[in-house]
Amino acid sequence: MPGLGYDEQGSLATYFVLTFLSLVLIPSTLWSFKASISKKSPRKTGNEVVISSTKRKEQRERIFGRPKRKSKGVSKKTLLLLIGWAAFAGLSYKVATSEAVQNVLYNPFELLGISEALTDKEIKRAYKRLSLKFHPDKYKLVGNETREDADAKFVEITKAYKALTDDITRENWLTHGNPDGPQQREEVVAIPKWVIEGKNSGWILGVYGLVFGGLMPWLVGKWWFGTRQYTKDGALNASAALFFHRLEETSSVPEIITLLASSSELGQADKVVEGKALKSKKEVKAEAGGIEGLVKAKAAELGVEGVMSGRFESVQSRRSAAIIWSHLLRVEFEDVALKEERATLLLSLPPLLTSILNISLAHNWLSTSLTIMKLHALLIQATLPSLPKLLQLPHFTFTEAKAAEEKLKSLKGLGGVEAWSRISEKRRNEVLKAAGGVWGEDKEEVKETVQVAKSWPKLEILSARFKVVGEKTVSPSSIVQCVFKLRLTTTDAPPTSNGTISPSTDFDEDSDDDDVDDDDNGVKEAAKKVKENLRKLTPPVVAYSPYWPEDRALRYWATIGDIKSDRIIVQPLIVPNLVPGKIERFTMQFQAPQGPGLYTFQAVFVGNAVADAEVWKGMQLTVVEPAPSAAAQSEDEISDPDEDTIEGQLAQLKGGNVKSKRKGGDDDDEDESSEEESSSDEDGPKGKKGEESSDSDSD
Incomplete structure (x- = not known):
């Protein structure tokens, strides 16, 4: 049986x-290099070129404060990587300088220092020469050699000679690779021997117990x-449970903000920012009251209603709501710590909004989901x-935005960013003059x-059809x-469509493209997958x-x-990345209603980073x-039984359809009677009767 050993040399x-x-x-x-050095920046649009990264940074620092610089020195992750690579280098050097363990095949010719082409006599002569040289009685030790080394050398030479001359020994060498015959194989475990030594057993067991x-x-x-x-x-589960119980179909923006502020996550926002012991409840209440006062004053100035309304779970949740409304x-803050807290709090809101949205979608509430x-x-x-889009x-x-938007509506009939981009320079000056302010x-x-x-950015629906x-x-x-x-x-781009396209026009548009898309072609499917991956x-x-702490x-x-x-008919999907200026196809799938008829639906596309950017269709x-x-109709006709059959009678009792045989039966009776009359003229008693009648007529 193979033996089991441990790594003696390590x-x-x-x-x-x-x-x-x-x-x-x-x-x-x-991964570290990818995150720190080769991090890809998102696609830059026109506004990214207009507003440089330096300017955007200055704007965010004014609103959220200057971000804290990372302390000089090496981070924990970098330190661990350096220690790991240092250990790797040390072990690599150890392996490179250590003697390699080589598994050399047994070769008696090399041990005797002769060629494989020699005859038996030449092999014997070479053996005698080496045996006289390395005989234990005649060999003189050199340097650090020991008597055991000399004896081993003589035994090795003798064994090599027998492997070439003795038949049994030669067969063992040729068959098993060793003149002594089959050897016991030893499996070596990659564990140093000192690990299993008795003197270290206590330490090893302690480490095993600590780790496992x-x-x-x-x-x-x-x-x-x-x-x-x-x-x-x-x-958090506690926040999701709160959202589930308090979200209603008629929830408005102020009510949803109250829900966000009441979540468990926002109660921990100040811990992240301050990095020290929490403030007392009295201090939090006083600070929340101060922020709430600023918010309500700003709301009264702008005519915004519903600010800080609803039921809050705690003082901290009320404070978080005041920060969201600010x-x-x-509302600008002078306190740098408060600016940093606002930035941290805002970045924690998207996951919470997603949780609230999923709860609304579970109820299939359309208006509430769109509001979220x-x-x-x-x-x-x-x-x-309710605030101006400008x-x-x-x-x-x-x-200025309110006055400019009112002037735009009087000139163009509509306001907002699109009207501002399309207005002429002369009209724009009129708007700026009406808006007032020094920045104009x-x-x-x-x-x-x-x-x-x-x-x-502006999304256009060029066509849509089922x-x-x-x-x-x-x-x-x-x-x-539903293909869009x-x-x-x-x-500022010219519109490609005006209003809602008629359903009939949408449905018949690009029918050739649909035939191509539905074609089961391997090459086209592969090209489609490549396009999706790109x-x-x-x-x-x-x-x-x-006004957001980071690029969105x-x-x-x-x-x-x-x-x-x-009600929502099709659950919302995220539209894949759209390349500006390029027409993209987007498909949604659902099950048609169970009954026939004409159904009216509305497709809605809502942007997550640009206000007032939803598109309806x-x-x-x-x-x-x-x-x-036709085959089904013919099968139905064949399957109807005749009324004069047992199957037909059963079908009539059940109210089913049967084939009428009345007219066909009368014809058959007439045919039978005519056949009987013709046959009676030829034979039978009826023929005699006919003769008698003819006699009476003649009389």
């Missing part, structure tokens, strides 16, 4: 440790209980639905505002695909958002709902019963 254990370190260090180092009995259960428990307290949306109303989606963009742009542009104040006198600021407005794969009509309960053609452009790698568009990628939710019933879906085929 070389195998060194190789094992080197392999383990390489598997850990290489991915960790590459203490450290690993602690890590697993920490991971398990840490993940169990969060939902799949990243919100952001939406653009829009709140994402309102937080990014620091504005409210506040999203740089340099506008509340008063600065030509550079006006130019910057116009350029940002012209580069403002289809069923492989069918020309939509039948009840069939799987329907979208284009992400800017506000789209995933495309960096997203970055929205202009100076522009995304769109897409959903289909019914306004009449205020009215659509009509006609569901018809599938027409029966």
Whole structure:
């Protein structure tokens, strides 16, 4: 049986440790370099070119304070990587300088120092010469050689000679690779021998107990209980339960903000910012009252209603709500710590909003879900639905934006960013004059505002239609695909469509493209997959958002709902990255209604980083019963039984359809009677009767 041994020299254990370190260090180092050096920046749009990164940084520092500089020195992660690479280098040097263990095949010719072409006599002569030289009685030790080394050398020479001359020994060598025959194989475990020595058993058992009995259960428990307290949306279970019980179908923006502030996460925001002991309840209450006073004064000035309304769970939640409202109303703080806390609090809101949105979607509430989606963009742009849309542009104040928007509506019939980008320079000067303020006198600021407005992202729905794969009509309960053609452009681009496209025009448009898409072709499917992968790698568009602590990628939710019933028909999907100026196809799938008829739906696309950017599309879906085929009709006719059969009688009792045989039966009777009459003229008693009648006539 093979034996089991341990690594005497420690070389195998060194190789094992080197392999383990390489598997850990290489991915960790590459990930660190990717995060710190080769981090990809999102796609830059027009507004990114107009507002330089330096200017955006200055704006954010004014609103949220200067971010704390990282302390000089090496981070813990970098230190661990350096220690790991140092250990790797040391072990590599040890392996490089240590004697390699070589598994050399037994070769008696090399041991005797002769060629394989020699004859037996020449082999014997070489052996005698070496045996006389290395005989234990005649060999003189040299240097550090011992008598055991000399004896081993003589035995090695003798064994090599026998392997070439003795038949049994030669067969063992040729068969098993050793003149002594089959050898016992020893399996070596890559564990140094000192690990299993008795004098170190106490230390080894202690380390095993500490690692497997203490450290690993602690890590697993920490991971398990840490993940169990969060939902799949990243919100705490306590917060999700609060959202579920308090969210209603009629919830408005102020009520949703109250829900956000009452979550468990926002009660811990000050811990993150201050990094020290929590303030007392009295201090928190006093500070919350001060912030709330500023917020309510600003709201009264702007005419915003519903601020700080609702029921709050604690003083801290009321304070968090005041901070959120201060952001939406653009209240500036002098306290640097408060600015930093606001930035930290805002960055924790998107996961909470996603959790609230999923609860609303579980109820299929259309208007409430759209309100939550829009709140994402309102937080990014620091504005409210009742405030002027021009506040999203740089340099506008509340008063100036309100006056400018009123003037725009009187001139263009509509306000907002798109109207500002399309207005002529002469009309723009009139608007600036009506808006007042000193910033309009600065030509550079006006130019910057116009350029940002012209580069403002705008989503267009070029076409939208329903289809069923492989069918020309939509039948009840069939799987329907709603195919959209979208284009992400800017506000100054000419519109490609005006209003809602008629459903019939949408449905018949680009029928050839659909035939191509439905074609089961391997090459086209592969090309489609490549296109999707390239789209995933495309960096997203970055929205202009100076009032958000960091750059925000522009995304769109897409959903289909019914306004009449205020219900969502198709759950929202995230539209893949859209390349500006390029037409993209987007498909949503759902099950058609169970009954035939004409159904009216509304497709809605809502942006997550630009306020007032939702796009609506009215659509009509006609569901018809599938027409029966000719084969099915013929089968139905054949399957109807005759009325004079047992099957027909049973079918009549059940109210089924049968074939009428009355007319056909009369004809058959007439045919039978005529046949009988013709046959009676020829034979039988009736023939005699005919003769008698003829005689009587003659008489």
